[in-house]
Amino acid sequence: MPEDKFPKLIDYAALKQQFGEDEQSCSRTEQIYSETTSALHFASNSAPNINKQYPAHTEAIDDQEHNHNEDQDEQQNKRPGLTGSRLRSYAFAVLTRKEYSKNDLIEKLALYAENRDEVIELVNELARENYQSDQRLAEMLLASQKRQGKGPNRIKMALKNKKVDSSLISEELKETDWTEQAYQLKVKKFGTEVANEPKLKAKQIRFLQYRGFDMDAIMKAIRRKEQDF
Known part of the structure; x- marks a missing residue:
């Protein structure tokens, strides 16, 4: 900072007139003023550079404090895992809303449970007591898919996605007239006229095919004439 911005500390002429100091005393006073001014000038220029000398260290401390606060928030917001009767109650609440396959129910409960092994044991118990049933789910899925105009291949794929064995409804799949199902879907989409x-x-x-019907049922359906009923 320029010296002219600092106020005069001593009025030399007034001191000489008032106290009659000799030249040596005044020179000493001027030296003191000069040293004081230099010290103030150095301090003024050096202060803003303190943070520049240690920017990385300062940022590292800030990052550590930020990460520490985030870890504390995460620990505070984390829900305690369910166990025992609380886990069992939650499982019943889940099953009252919809049917789940055994695999899907395990994954659902494991999201909130403390111990995955406890979840597997609980789901096996629920299956033995028929609260959970892959058989029941497969039959419901079959009925639902047929109402939506889906063929056997799409139904088997839906069961596979839920890790449910399609053999559980093998008899129902055999007993369904898939040619009739395909024909009704064809009529709804394209009409009764046979395409040439x-x-x-x-x-x-x-x-x-996209709807999941076999080629045999498809060819019979698109060739059927209205009078063939």
Whole structure:
């Protein structure tokens, strides 16, 4: 900072007139003033550089404090895992809302449980007591998928995604008239007229394949005439 910004500490002429100091005393006073001014000037220029000397250290401390606070918040917000009767009550609450496969129920409960092994043991117990049933779920899924116009291949895929064995409904799959199912879906989408144009026929085949029907049922469905009933 320039010296002219500092106020004059001593009026030399007034001192000489008032006290009659000799030149040596005044020179000493000027030296003191000069040293004082230099010290103030150095301090003023050096102070802003203190943080510049240790920026990384300062930022590291700030990051440590921020991470520590985040860890504390996470620990405070983390829910305690369910065990014992609380876990069992939660399992019943889940099953009252919808049917779950054994695999899906285990994964659902494990999100809130303290111990995964306890979840597996509990779900096996619920299955033995028929509170949870893959058989019941498979039958419900079959009925639901048939109402939506899905064929056997789509139904088996849906069961596989839930890790439910399709053999649980093998008899129901065999007893279903899939040709009739495919024909009703074809009529709803394209009408009763039998397609002779190759492009339209191919379009009907792709549509029924996407819905999960076998090729045998598809060909019978698109060739059936209205008077064939």
